[in-house]
Amino acid sequence: MWYASDIPWLPIRMIPDIIDQQPTLLIGELLFITLAVVTLIHALHNGTSHFLVWITTIAAGTANDIFFMVLPVVDNFWHAQCTLNLTGRLPLYIVCVYISFMYIPTVALWRTNLPPFARFSVSALLAGWFYAGFDLFGAKFVWWSWHDTDASIRARWLGVPYGSTLWTVVFTFCFCMILHFVSLKHSQLGFQRFGAGLLLTSLLATPLMMIFMSMVQFTKLALVYGLDNYLLISEYPRVPDQTSLLITIFILIIMVIYGCKNLRIKPFAHDYTSDRVLFIFIAIYFATFLTLMIVSSPEEAISIGVHQEIGECYVEDWDLFNISRYKYLCPSDYDEDFRICTYDQDYWEVDMDMPTWYTICGLPHSNYTKWVTAETIICVGGAIVFYYLLCTSNKKIKNE
Numbered sequence: 001m002w003y004a005s006d007i008p009w010l011p012i013r014m015i016p017d018i019i020d021q022q023p024t025l026l027i028g029e030l031l032f033i034t035l036a037v038v039t040l041i042h043a044l045h046n047g048t049s050h051f052l053v054w055i056t057t058i059a060a061g062t063a064n065d066i067f068f069m070v071l072p073v074v075d076n077f078w079h080a081q082c083t084l085n086l087t088g089r090l091p092l093y094i095v096c097v098y099i100s101f102m103y104i105p106t107v108a109l110w111r112t113n114l115p116p117f118a119r120f121s122v123s124a125l126l127a128g129w130f131y132a133g134f135d136l137f138g139a140k141f142v143w144w145s146w147h148d149t150d151a152s153i154r155a156r157w158l159g160v161p162y163g164s165t166l167w168t169v170v171f172t173f174c175f176c177m178i179l180h181f182v183s184l185k186h187s188q189l190g191f192q193r194f195g196a197g198l199l200l201t202s203l204l205a206t207p208l209m210m211i212f213m214s215m216v217q218f219t220k221l222a223l224v225y226g227l228d229n230y231l232l233i234s235e236y237p238r239v240p241d242q243t244s245l246l247i248t249i250f251i252l253i254i255m256v257i258y259g260c261k262n263l264r265i266k267p268f269a270h271d272y273t274s275d276r277v278l279f280i281f282i283a284i285y286f287a288t289f290l291t292l293m294i295v296s297s298p299e300e301a302i303s304i305g306v307h308q309e310i311g312e313c314y315v316e317d318w319d320l321f322n323i324s325r326y327k328y329l330c331p332s333d334y335d336e337d338f339r340i341c342t343y344d345q346d347y348w349e350v351d352m353d354m355p356t357w358y359t360i361c362g363l364p365h366s367n368y369t370k371w372v373t374a375e376t377i378i379c380v381g382g383a384i385v386f387y388y389l390l391c392t393s394n395k396k397i398k399n400e
Helices: 015-021 023-046 050-071 092-112 116-138 162-184 191-219 242-260 273-294 368-391
Strands: 075-078 143-145 221-225 230-237 304-305 317-318 324-326 338-340 357-362
Touching: 015 317, 023 050, 023 092, 023 116, 050 092, 050 162, 050 191, 050 304, 075 304, 092 116, 092 162, 092 273, 092 368, 116 143, 116 162, 116 242, 116 368, 162 191, 191 230, 191 242, 230 338, 273 304, 317 368
Parallel strands: none
Antiparallel strands: 075 143, 221 230, 304 357, 317 324, 338 357
16 A cells, blocks of 8 residues: 555654665755755746646645555555655655656746647656656666566666656646646636646546546557568557557647647746746756766665565466556566565565565666666756756746
8 A cells, every 4th residue: 555554664764874775865855855945936936827836746746646556456666765755655755756847847838839738748748858867767776666567667768667758748748738727727816716726637637647548558559560561550559668658749749730830829927037046956957867877876776665565476466457467576587677685585584574675776787878878868958948948038027
């Protein structure tokens, strides 16, 4: 369960322990908590609409995380124990992650004159880009672990499930769309519309995201180059992979192109100075992850906490779409970018009264250049795009 009441988690861990075991995670916590504070100040400085986005990212994001932890047929990710933990499964900084990757792309696109659906689409793509640098680093440095055999996270790029990237894009799109039509499209944002936007977006963003992702997964077409030099079209439904992600990106780009035919939408009022300050911290965010990827060693990371339950090998289970997976992590047969290091390769020494609580250790880079190159592209590209959106506006400076 998401609250994991039967494990020895602590709401506050000693900082020296974190420094000794996962120093990069401590830096990540500080980074995201700082971003949460900076974005709050930015939201308060720019008016009610901005604050509505900020507070709704917390409610919708936390609800999404808990929802997928509670569902036994999903329950396929586990966070490392951090300095500050809300529960045994939910570190405080994860709430701040939602604020960062959803608030920043959402309000950044308000500085443009794109119409609503084009704006939602670009916000979603930028959210996926913003999150990708974090996702790439965190997966490699065991800030969390994934279910070993779950189909929805089986296909991966550099250790990151395509399903994770797809989720950030689609979830942000749904978030922006619901919040816009419930609250933000109205010229006056009163208490009732504020409350309705907060409540309905928090309740509906996850179900709507699941519907949209299912539509892509069930209708996707994989183009396979046949032996006779023609394109063979075949269906691979239900599992998110690179094809699902590419189809989603294509659909969003089409909406952007169509939206560019109508650029008469008035940008949201905003404060130019606060945007520049926000960008400084965005630049620090990207620079931090790039630097950590260059100088840190994943094999030195030690992750203590809840992970996939250890048990009998090859016990069949089924996920949300009734696709077979193994219920337990088999300690003698798993394919993850970490090693179980609680017990010197002898898993039977683990406390089997708590088979979900053990220690994993990171593995060295299989291709250091590839990981650093990917992180460089993400971080440099992200910084350039957000600089353009937040620092090159010549709109009149004013508050809502």
